[in-house]
Amino acid sequence: MKGISSNDFESALHAIYGEDAGSMSASTVARLKNAWDDEYEDWGQRRLSSTRYAYIWADGVHFNVRNGEGDRSCILVIVGAKFNGEKELLAISEGYRESEQSWKDLLLELKDRRGLELDPKLAIGDGALGFWKALPQVFPDTVAQRCWVHKTANVLDKLPKRLQPRAKTLIHDIYMAETEKGANRAFDHFIASYEDKYPKAAHTLSKDREQLMAFYSFPAAHWKHIRSTNVIESVFATVRLRTYKTRLFQNTL
Numbered sequence: 001m002k003g004i005s006s007n008d009f010e011s012a013l014h015a016i017y018g019e020d021a022g023s024m025s026a027s028t029v030a031r032l033k034n035a036w037d038d039e040y041e042d043w044g045q046r047r048l049s050s051t052r053y054a055y056i057w058a059d060g061v062h063f064n065v066r067n068g069e070g071d072r073s074c075i076l077v078i079v080g081a082k083f084n085g086e087k088e089l090l091a092i093s094e095g096y097r098e099s100e101q102s103w104k105d106l107l108l109e110l111k112d113r114r115g116l117e118l119d120p121k122l123a124i125g126d127g128a129l130g131f132w133k134a135l136p137q138v139f140p141d142t143v144a145q146r147c148w149v150h151k152t153a154n155v156l157d158k159l160p161k162r163l164q165p166r167a168k169t170l171i172h173d174i175y176m177a178e179t180e181k182g183a184n185r186a187f188d189h190f191i192a193s194y195e196d197k198y199p200k201a202a203h204t205l206s207k208d209r210e211q212l213m214a215f216y217s218f219p220a221a222h223w224k225h226i227r228s229t230n231v232i233e234s235v236f237a238t239v240r241l242r243t244y245k246t247r248l249f250q251n252t253l
């Protein structure tokens with residue numbers, strides 16, 4: 001809602017609070033908007049130079065909003081986890097999910113403008129993100145981890161529906177293995193099972209093997225959190241809920 005007009009802000013309040021927003025005076029709406037702008041500005045400028053992040057998760061979400069060009073807006077999100085396990089939203093910005101430049105601008109904002117000097121240990125995200133080309137330019141020492149949830153969906157898409165349940169189980173056996181050795185064994189089994197008849201499915205998995213298995217080099221207690229971008233799915237769910245409510249409200253105008 002950063003930068004929107006007072007009228008649009010009032011519409012957003014209606015979408016979120018329903019009829020309760022109707023009792024707010026124009027001065028109340030203006031005061032809330034100014035408070036929101038100030039809080040957002042403070043949050044977006046807070047210094048990170050004294051903080052070290054073990055992990056960062058990156059993803060982008062498309063959601064339908066009305067605009068003059070009919071394009072679908074995308075919100076780029078980065079969440080960080082400190083070494084004590086505390087997670088926080090680091091950055092959120094409008095951009096293009098597959099754009100290297102969009103992600104580079106966001107990462108440079110974290111590093112140069114807000115002082116995130118030390119490279120996070122691991123970054124987790126979908127392989128389709130432009131984030132991966134931008135990451136080594138800004139944080140060259142950060143290890144890449146592909147999201148297993150996104151990868152599973154991509155692999156299954158290359159298989160007939162009748163084979164997908166079995167393939168999903170075999171993929172699950174890889175990233176749920178208790179040891180890296182066991183995971184590699186399960187990985188090899190999947191490739192051997194599908195590479196002859198379904199080479200596209202096998203290649204979709206094998207081409208990112210190193211990045212898919214990176215999480216095994218980190219503490220086992222963290223594996224369930226760092227092998228996918230589920231950490232930020234709740235953020236996206238909230239965005240979709242709000243935009244859905246906004247569309248309902250707009251459709252009544």
